[in-house]
Amino acid sequence: DAVADLRGDAARPAGPRGPGTSGPRPDGDGLRVGIMVHGSAELTPAILRAFRRARPSTPVTVVSLDFTEHVAALVERRVDVAFLRPPPDDERIVYDAMTTEPRIITVPERSPLADAPALRLADIVDQPFLGLPDGVSRAFRDYLYFAGGRNGEPPRLSPEGVRTPQDVLTGTAAGRGLSSGLYSFVRFYSWPGVRFVPLLDAPWEHSVLAARRDDTRPAVRAFRSLAVALARDLGPALVPPPRLPSPDGR
Incomplete structure (x- = not known):
């Protein structure tokens, strides 16, 4: 399947690539990917590599987001999808969990x-x-x-x-x-x-991939679907499990 075909590509180190280095963005065809902090850890570069391989004709621009852009970058249409934490509490936004961490x-x-x-x-x-x-x-x-x-x-x-x-x-x-x-x-x-x-006793939290609820463009749907599949199938191998002291280890 598509995830199996992309498994090796997702696991390979990425070459240097900065914001906007994927070429010009044709109207309606490019995808702007926002990343807050380090996104969804090791899954983030794996998903970007896999999407570029799956849809090489779709230009991808990576945008760094600061804390004030947790919701604003999406609702103001400055990015099309975004790797965020925590899940946004906004009815205009939909999201898929990528990692769950202490x-x-x-x-x-x-x-x-x-x-x-x-x-x-x-x-x-x-x-x-x-x-x-x-x-x-x-x-x-x-x-x-x-x-x-x-x-x-x-x-x-x-x-x-x-x-x-x-x-x-x-x-x-x-x-x-x-x-x-x-x-x-x-x-x-x-x-x-x-x-x-x-x-030790704080609830574990998700990093998520978020998008606008009303954005049904094929590139957005494809990116979300691929991200969910990779998080499910490759997440356990790509993201190291946490090493926490025992509750009585103090």
Whole structure:
């Protein structure tokens, strides 16, 4: 089947390719793929490679998305599909789960929390977190600050607004606050002065591939179908399982 035919291609390393390097985009024929943070981990480049092989005549443009574009990039039609976390809470958007992962906390290495093998929500809800700028979706704010584990209490926030993973890493290293992410974050990012600590009792969260509900173009449908098939059939082989301490390992 199509997934079996693409298995070897999806597993091969990708050559260098940046935003817009796939050539001009004819009206209605190209596909703009947004990627927030590292997308859906190792699945993201595998899906892009497989789609380019399956539909070589469809130009693909890759667009990096910051935290303010969690929903906006799609609804404002700046991208056609997007790898996001968490799932958008917007009736204009549909999505398919790509990965399901535990959560991590970014901690300044001088913090008393930095040497813990793992943390729990009770350890971090009273700690200051890095703030977000205006325009970030409610779903993303709730995800970043673990709103479901705060009993309605707002987080303590630093004044600056972080927009990108680099902002998170530099803000954490400077000791201005904690932040959070998916477990796979640690495989794609590192920074001097920052520790990544697993959070044992936070609900696991999805990374997703999202699209506009009203966008039924063939290229969008094909990309979504291929992504779902690869996530199902290749995800367990491509995405390493998390290594978490036992609940009593502290």
